[in-house]
Amino acid sequence: MLRIVENFYTLQGEGPNIGKPSYFIRLRYCFMKCHFCDSKYTWSNTNNDSDIILLTAEDIINYCSNIKYEYEGCTDIVITGGEPLFQENHTDLEIMCNCFKDKNITFETTMLFDFDNFLVSNWLQNMGIIRNKCKLYNNNSYIFSISPKFDIKSYDNINSQYNSLDIENIFKFYSLREKINKNIGDYFYFKIVFEYKMKEKIEYFLDNYVYHENREYIYLMPETIIPFNKDSGQDILNRECAEFCKKKKVNYSPRLHVDLWGLKRGV
Numbered sequence: 001m002l003r004i005v006e007n008f009y010t011l012q013g014e015g016p017n018i019g020k021p022s023y024f025i026r027l028r029y030c031f032m033k034c035h036f037c038d039s040k041y042t043w044s045n046t047n048n049d050s051d052i053i054l055l056t057a058e059d060i061i062n063y064c065s066n067i068k069y070e071y072e073g074c075t076d077i078v079i080t081g082g083e084p085l086f087q088e089n090h091t092d093l094e095i096m097c098n099c100f101k102d103k104n105i106t107f108e109t110t111m112l113f114d115f116d117n118f119l120v121s122n123w124l125q126n127m128g129i130i131r132n133k134c135k136l137y138n139n140n141s142y143i144f145s146i147s148p149k150f151d152i153k154s155y156d157n158i159n160s161q162y163n164s165l166d167i168e169n170i171f172k173f174y175s176l177r178e179k180i181n182k183n184i185g186d187y188f189y190f191k192i193v194f195e196y197k198m199k200e201k202i203e204y205f206l207d208n209y210v211y212h213e214n215r216e217y218i219y220l221m222p223e224t225i226i227p228f229n230k231d232s233g234q235d236i237l238n239r240e241c242a243e244f245c246k247k248k249k250v251n252y253s254p255r256l257h258v259d260l261w262g263l264k265r266g267v
């Protein structure tokens with residue numbers, strides 16, 4: 001069963017595909033509690049399923065057919081959340097992916113989709129399994145847009161099960177190292193929210209866990225929840241983020257959808 005909170009046709013607002021017409025499918029649930037989350041409605045009040053779309057395996061096929069018919073020519077499907085990989089059953093996700101043959105599919109994920117596999121040595125392997133299963137049927141590309149969270153408070157729920165989790169473990173978890181391209185999608189990138197108070201942690205992570213040649217896969221986005229205007233003070237943080245990106249040789253990503261629509265849903 002897939003639980004879909006909303007779906008909509010829009011422009012990708014972040015990262016390397018910014019501005020690209022894309023169809024977004026937003027799934028229910030996330031076990032993190034990031035204070036900057038712009039989709040809290042996917043994980044708060046999760047006992048109430050009254051306003052979401054519930055899809056059985058058969059429903060998924062019809063649902064995807066309708067999207068393909070209505071948005072013919074749209075080449076990109078973005079599966080987001082919440083945490084889109086935190087589903088009861090990954091088979092449902094595979095069914096959805098297999099319906100979108102000839103499309104590029106982007107998963108926007110923390111990668112922390114399975115508590116029991118929250119082990120540094122297993123996570124890439126698990127991701128590779130999902131990707132390879134989907135690849136058995138499709139020729140499309142799989143992109144993993146991975147959002148590391150460096151605020152330890154975001155891990156409160158996980159920490160209740162994994163007492164030893166600390167920031168160094170988290171850095172290790174997200175470490176690229178030599179495994180990156182072999183095991184996960186056809187393309188991946190890291191999308192990191194840039195806040196003043198996280199600056200030192202992000203710098204430490206980049207300096208100690210990311211090979212220099214992999215900097216091209218890193219995108220920093222200034223934290224923002226309101227559209228840009230000259231009185232918001234946002235320009236100061238934007239410039240701080242831009243200077244940091246220049247210094248660390250990583251990419252800067254605006255948040256196009258926030259600039260265009262603020263926190264409005266479904267656009």
Ligand code: SF4
Pocket residue numbers: 030031032033034036037038039040081082083110149154
């Ligand atoms: S991981 Fe993403 S969806 Fe989950 S709470 Fe954090 S920002 Fe929100």
